[in-house]
Amino acid sequence: MINLNLKNIAPSYIREILSVATHNDMISFAGGLPDPNSFPLELMKESFQELSQLPEFFQYNSTRGLEGLIESIGKRFDIKKDRSLIITNGSQQGLDLIARAFIAPGDQVLVEAPSYLGALQVFKLAGAQLKTIPILDNGPDLDALKNCFERQKIKFFYVIPDYQNPTGYCYPLVLRKAIAQLCRQYGVMIIEDSPYRELGFKGEKLALISDFFPEGSIVLHSFSKIVSPGLRIGCVESTSKIVNSLIKLKQISDLHSNIPSQFILQKLIEHRGFELHIQQVRQNYYDKYRLLVGELEKELANEISFKPVQGGMFIWLSFRDPEINTMEFAKKALTKKLAVVPGSVFYLNGSNNQNSLRLNFSHPTLANIKKGVHHFAQTVRIYSKVN
Amino acid sequence: MINLNLKNIAPSYIREILSVATHNDMISFAGGLPDPNSFPLELMKESFQELSQLPEFFQYNSTRGLEGLIESIGKRFDIKKDRSLIITNGSQQGLDLIARAFIAPGDQVLVEAPSYLGALQVFKLAGAQLKTIPILDNGPDLDALKNCFERQKIKFFYVIPDYQNPTGYCYPLVLRKAIAQLCRQYGVMIIEDSPYRELGFKGEKLALISDFFPEGSIVLHSFSKIVSPGLRIGCVESTSKIVNSLIKLKQISDLHSNIPSQFILQKLIEHRGFELHIQQVRQNYYDKYRLLVGELEKELANEISFKPVQGGMFIWLSFRDPEINTMEFAKKALTKKLAVVPGSVFYLNGSNNQNSLRLNFSHPTLANIKKGVHHFAQTVRIYSKVN
Numbered sequence: 001m002i003n004l005n006l007k008n009i010a011p012s013y014i015r016e017i018l019s020v021a022t023h024n025d026m027i028s029f030a031g032g033l034p035d036p037n038s039f040p041l042e043l044m045k046e047s048f049q050e051l052s053q054l055p056e057f058f059q060y061n062s063t064r065g066l067e068g069l070i071e072s073i074g075k076r077f078d079i080k081k082d083r084s085l086i087i088t089n090g091s092q093q094g095l096d097l098i099a100r101a102f103i104a105p106g107d108q109v110l111v112e113a114p115s116y117l118g119a120l121q122v123f124k125l126a127g128a129q130l131k132t133i134p135i136l137d138n139g140p141d142l143d144a145l146k147n148c149f150e151r152q153k154i155k156f157f158y159v160i161p162d163y164q165n166p167t168g169y170c171y172p173l174v175l176r177k178a179i180a181q182l183c184r185q186y187g188v189m190i191i192e193d194s195p196y197r198e199l200g201f202k203g204e205k206l207a208l209i210s211d212f213f214p215e216g217s218i219v220l221h222s223f224s225k226i227v228s229p230g231l232r233i234g235c236v237e238s239t240s241k242i243v244n245s246l247i248k249l250k251q252i253s254d255l256h257s258n259i260p261s262q263f264i265l266q267k268l269i270e271h272r273g274f275e276l277h278i279q280q281v282r283q284n285y286y287d288k289y290r291l292l293v294g295e296l297e298k299e300l301a302n303e304i305s306f307k308p309v310q311g312g313m314f315i316w317l318s319f320r321d322p323e324i325n326t327m328e329f330a331k332k333a334l335t336k337k338l339a340v341v342p343g344s345v346f347y348l349n350g351s352n353n354q355n356s357l358r359l360n361f362s363h364p365t366l367a368n369i370k371k372g373v374h375h376f377a378q379t380v381r382i383y384s385k386v387n
Numbered sequence: 388m389i390n391l392n393l394k395n396i397a398p399s400y401i402r403e404i405l406s407v408a409t410h411n412d413m414i415s416f417a418g419g420l421p422d423p424n425s426f427p428l429e430l431m432k433e434s435f436q437e438l439s440q441l442p443e444f445f446q447y448n449s450t451r452g453l454e455g456l457i458e459s460i461g462k463r464f465d466i467k468k469d470r471s472l473i474i475t476n477g478s479q480q481g482l483d484l485i486a487r488a489f490i491a492p493g494d495q496v497l498v499e500a501p502s503y504l505g506a507l508q509v510f511k512l513a514g515a516q517l518k519t520i521p522i523l524d525n526g527p528d529l530d531a532l533k534n535c536f537e538r539q540k541i542k543f544f545y546v547i548p549d550y551q552n553p554t555g556y557c558y559p560l561v562l563r564k565a566i567a568q569l570c571r572q573y574g575v576m577i578i579e580d581s582p583y584r585e586l587g588f589k590g591e592k593l594a595l596i597s598d599f600f601p602e603g604s605i606v607l608h609s610f611s612k613i614v615s616p617g618l619r620i621g622c623v624e625s626t627s628k629i630v631n632s633l634i635k636l637k638q639i640s641d642l643h644s645n646i647p648s649q650f651i652l653q654k655l656i657e658h659r660g661f662e663l664h665i666q667q668v669r670q671n672y673y674d675k676y677r678l679l680v681g682e683l684e685k686e687l688a689n690e691i692s693f694k695p696v697q698g699g700m701f702i703w704l705s706f707r708d709p710e711i712n713t714m715e716f717a718k719k720a721l722t723k724k725l726a727v728v729p730g731s732v733f734y735l736n737g738s739n740n741q742n743s744l745r746l747n748f749s750h751p752t753l754a755n756i757k758k759g760v761h762h763f764a765q766t767v768r769i770y771s772k773v774n
Contacts, residue, residue, distance in 0.1 A: 001542075002632050003488050009639065036442040045439040052432040055423040058615035089476060093641035101390050121639045155388075228445035230646035245389050252396065252508045254480040258645040259617035 027372040030339035033363040039228045040277045047267040057263045063251040069266040084243035091220040091234035097246045099126035110157045114346030116165045139171035149186035156189045163196035163312025166346045166358035180212030195222035200311035201286040231261045288361045295373035313362040319355045326357045338375040392512050414759040417726035420750040426615045427664045434654040444650045450638040456653040471630035478607040478621035484633045486513035497544045501733030503552045526558035536573035543576045550583035550699025553733045553745035567599030582609035587698035588673040618648045675748045682760035700749040706742045713744045725762040
């Protein structure tokens with residue numbers, strides 16, 4: 001009796017590996033978790049205390065989201081005046097609302113290869129026909145993109161330009177402009193997912209792809225990476241017409257998002273310590289990143305290659321030996337108490353790119369990064385011997 | 388480009404009237420809001436303070452819900468050992484997940500007439516073909532139910548047995564058993580929505596319909612009426628097979644519900660003051676109910692009739708004069724700064740029961756109940772004169 005699209009979605013390999021990876025003695029480069037030490041609890045403390053005097057934040061409230069929060073987000077994240085916002089339960093719900101409101105079964109949605117698994121599942125659930133565009137060293141392959149738009153009626157292009165998941169790549173400005181231009185030319189709507197946007201190591205931010213095609217784009221913002229994922233607060237930015245459809249759908253889906261957390265987030269964004277907090281997160285992740293790549297180069301310079309990143313939470317690593325199958329490698333690593341995610345899980349059919357891996361550096365401690373790379377190197381030696 | 392089912396759902400009259408009803412000088416019997424003075428903020432105060440020392444509740448967490456919360460709910464609400472639970476963003480999301488997981492376009496879903504509008508919208512969005520069963524003085528008409536099950540392949544029966552919305556009726560035990568028996572006999576799954584279950588004025592609770600057909604039923608529990616709707620925490624109870632499908636869907640939809648609020652709720656349920664809190668809510672609503680019916684009888688004994696209720700938040704009132712159209716009446720009442728909801732909005736086609744009204748007594752203050760009934764009576768006089 002279960003919905004067939006739902007039935008046909010395979011359980012997430014990442015969720016499964018994460019359930020193993022939470023064991024205490026396991027070192028994990030697998031998930032996409034922020035560092036729990038980075039949660040700005042000290043900055044939120046006062047608001048939590050205030051809350052118990054504010055019954056109005058425990059009542060039913062607006063589906064669009066808390067007015068004060070929307071205003072604060074608008075200011076802090078430079079949302080243009082003619083754009084509308086809706087608060088969602090993390091940007092995952094934003095994706096789901098977009099798919100449910102605008103994707104009909106059979107609609108063609110173009111996604112990057114590799115891409116964020118959670119988005120692919122949302123699109124599959126909506127019955128979309130998924131097409132893929134390969135990511136080159138700088139981002140999506142423009143020639144292939146043009147070709148694809150020419151040959152097929154693509155409705156949406158789902159793209160993660162800032163420190164992409166899983167590759168960590170940040171697309172250059174000229175590529176962003178070109179993508180927007182092609183989408184405009186071929187009438188393709190853009191879903192621009194940008195959860196890592198604030199995580200540039202130096203705080204640098206390029207223009208969004210959507211800035212060059214605002215009337216044809218929907219942007220997903222997240223607070224999971226710079227504040228806390230447990231709060232489940234994200235937001236979707238688009239034209240008022242599109243946002244109004246999402247509001248109508250969200251009202252039916254769950255009335256509105258958690259109000260006390262919206263209040264806490266509003267106060268945090270308005271807090272004079274918020275900018276320093278984000279800088280500290282960036283510095284923390286930069287330190288971890290440098291240690292990770294330093295250790296990898298020390299231990300495995302001849303075995304692996306990867307492109308340096310300028311921010312985010314991940315690096316995308318390939319073995320020089322094309323015979324190494326990272327799905328097998330990941331299983332072997334588990335026996336060394338190390339969790340990594342094989343690259344193939346980020347591809348639609350799971351079969352491409354058998355010798356790549358995604359490594360997360362935001363969650364493990366510095367000590368565990370060092371130890372983890374050591375286990376990683378040991379797994380490489382074992383793997384090479386056995387196979 | 389918008390989803391057609393979504394496009395065809397009319398905006399909620401209640402939401403619209405509520406946006407007017409929040410004006411300060413307006414007295415509202417319209418919404419289904421709990422009394423904000425009933426939110427147990429004092430009992431939650433300590434947990435809010437604790438939270439800022441507990442980073443683990445700000446990280447990603449399990450889709451099913453916080454383990455401790457699920458355990459506490461199981462104990463406090465006597466969930467049987469062989470039942471599974473999933474935490475949702477209010478029971479509204481529970482309804483939406485059920486519909487998305489198990490209702491295919493064209494599936495027949497039976498709903499009560501009148502019923503909760505938010506559920507009807509969820510089923511419509513899923514593409515269900517809705518059928519209705521009339522509510523008599525005690526609950527659904529059993530003969531009509533049998534007839535309906537015989538003639539049509541009904542997949543789900545959506546029913547609100549405890550202080551039903553909008554009628555306030557609590558279905559007697561014998562009727563609950565009979566409904567379960569018929570559903571079992573005809574292979575109809577039950578969706579039992581019970582947000583008002585804890586609000587019996589005397590704290591009394593009858594067995595759930597689902598107790599007599601557990602393998603064929605899904606129960607929705609809510610904390611919006613006894614704790615706080617702003618937290619958006621509800622839960623769905625069913626067989627582990629059904630709950631596992633809902634978990635898979637929820638993971639794709641929004642990963643999981645807000646964690647700090649799940650922690651707050653868990654601590655509240657475990658608090659030694661929780662039982663007294665619920666008793667106080669019941670007493671508060673009983674006092675308001677008695678004042679409302681007392682004033683109505685004093686001012687309008689000859690013009691109206693209604694069945695007394697034993698709990699919940701609403702009474703369902705009919706004018707003795709069948710010529711009074713409550714949609715018109717509600718508009719006139721607004722000019723008297725009084726908001727009420729006409730009965731027709733709780734019916735599928737909107738055309739039945741032109742002379743009934745739902746009145747909420749949980750949200751207005753005692754003083755406003757008195758004043759509101761006075762405005763109500765004035766509106767009746769004006770209406771009768773003009774028409």
